[in-house]
Amino acid sequence: MKVLAILYKGHDAARDEPRLLGTVENKLGIEEWLTSQGHELIVSDDKEGAGSDFHNHIKDAEILITTPFHPGYLTKELFAEAKHLKLCVTAGVGSDHIDLNAAIEHGVQVLEVSGSNVVSVAEHVVMSILLLVRNFVPAHEMIERGDWQVSDIARNAYDLEGKVVGTIGAGRIGYRVLQRLLPFQTKELLYYDYAPLPEEAAKAVNARRVEDLKEFVSQCDIVTVNCPLHEGTKGLINEELLKSFKKGAWIVNTARGAIVDKDAVAAALKSGHINGYAGDVWNVQPAPKDHPWRTMKNPLGAGNGMVPHYSGTTLDAQARYAAGTKTIIENYFSGKDQEAQNIIVGKKGYETKASKNGAELWSPPKTQTVNNPKN
Numbered sequence: 001m002k003v004l005a006i007l008y009k010g011h012d013a014a015r016d017e018p019r020l021l022g023t024v025e026n027k028l029g030i031e032e033w034l035t036s037q038g039h040e041l042i043v044s045d046d047k048e049g050a051g052s053d054f055h056n057h058i059k060d061a062e063i064l065i066t067t068p069f070h071p072g073y074l075t076k077e078l079f080a081e082a083k084h085l086k087l088c089v090t091a092g093v094g095s096d097h098i099d100l101n102a103a104i105e106h107g108v109q110v111l112e113v114s115g116s117n118v119v120s121v122a123e124h125v126v127m128s129i130l131l132l133v134r135n136f137v138p139a140h141e142m143i144e145r146g147d148w149q150v151s152d153i154a155r156n157a158y159d160l161e162g163k164v165v166g167t168i169g170a171g172r173i174g175y176r177v178l179q180r181l182l183p184f185q186t187k188e189l190l191y192y193d194y195a196p197l198p199e200e201a202a203k204a205v206n207a208r209r210v211e212d213l214k215e216f217v218s219q220c221d222i223v224t225v226n227c228p229l230h231e232g233t234k235g236l237i238n239e240e241l242l243k244s245f246k247k248g249a250w251i252v253n254t255a256r257g258a259i260v261d262k263d264a265v266a267a268a269l270k271s272g273h274i275n276g277y278a279g280d281v282w283n284v285q286p287a288p289k290d291h292p293w294r295t296m297k298n299p300l301g302a303g304n305g306m307v308p309h310y311s312g313t314t315l316d317a318q319a320r321y322a323a324g325t326k327t328i329i330e331n332y333f334s335g336k337d338q339e340a341q342n343i344i345v346g347k348k349g350y351e352t353k354a355s356k357n358g359a360e361l362w363s364p365p366k367t368q369t370v371n372n373p374k375n
Contacts, residue, residue: 006072071097113324117312124311169227278305
């Protein structure tokens with residue numbers, strides 16, 4: 001059986017650090033296990049274009065392993081060529097790089113390692129909030145330059161205490177963000193989600209639900225995006241919605257880059273309507289060198305907290321999603337039932353208990369002017 005894995009290259013870092021399991025070099029730690037059973041494992045980062053390893057090997061692979069950090073985009077057209085494909089495994093969380101409707105049409109199961117990186121991402125969210133609010137990045141850059149002008153930094157540095165923070169999506173990641181913000185004594189914690197949290201869960205984090213999206217963002221000093229990407233959330237934060245944000249608000253997005261209109265956000269930051277934007281997800285990955293999010297700044301030359309997509313691929317997270325990937329494939333080999341929480345597309349189609357991007361299946365309320373997803 002051929003197993004194809006599209007992962008990112010680790011180069012010297014992967015050779016020096018064997019715990020970088022999610023790399024081409026270290027192959028999720030499953031090469032010996034697979035080959036000892038007579039299976040073939042093909043691992044590559046070459047995923048773009050008709051002549052790529054991805055396009056060539058998908059034609060006769062039975063299992064495809066992908067990752068959100070270097071996604072191999074499995075389109076409807078590629079599904080038509082993948083005559084032997086039976087199982088897609090996302091080493092991590094978030095399978096929006098796979099055409100799920102095409103998977104159903106071709107009878108291909110899609111699974112991911114649900115919950116493997118929810119703590120990792122939630123911690124990154126809190127870090128990103130702090131580095132924006134405290135104006136950390138330009139302060140550090142000043143030190144690297146050999147300069148020292150405290151007033152240039154302090155004029156745009158604030159405390160997190162006393163601010164209103166809201167999450168779009170209150171699933172596994174969004175809820176953990178709320179939990180981690182409790183000690184900061186914010187003015188209020190808000191959430192926007194299609195379904196309310198259980199009463200006890202909401203009380204535990206002292207969070208208030210706001211059902212209208214424009215009303216929600218208008219109340220927040222900081223908005224963090226923690227919902228999955230699908231047809232109902234693509235472009236959710238666009239030029240029109242940004243008009244409802246508080247002037248000087250900060251946005252953190254570790255969910256998916258395409259949930260946000262890249263040009264609208266860059267323009268809002270440049271004008272000073274928003275004070276900062278941080279995250280690690282991009283609408284295309286790897287991001288082009290001329291992507292506006294690489295260099296965008298607010299009028300004070302600050303407000304950019306963008307990094308490569310790594311929040312969910314810490315060494316701890318890699319250990320979890322590598323082990324989870326192996327378990328999913330083991331279950332497939334033996335015919336054992338998969339864990340329900342890991343199933344995005346099962347043998348009979350969409351699984352309602354599946355999770356996307358570390359949150360419960362999420363959709364905006366019907367009262368909003370965005371499309372409802374087909375779950």
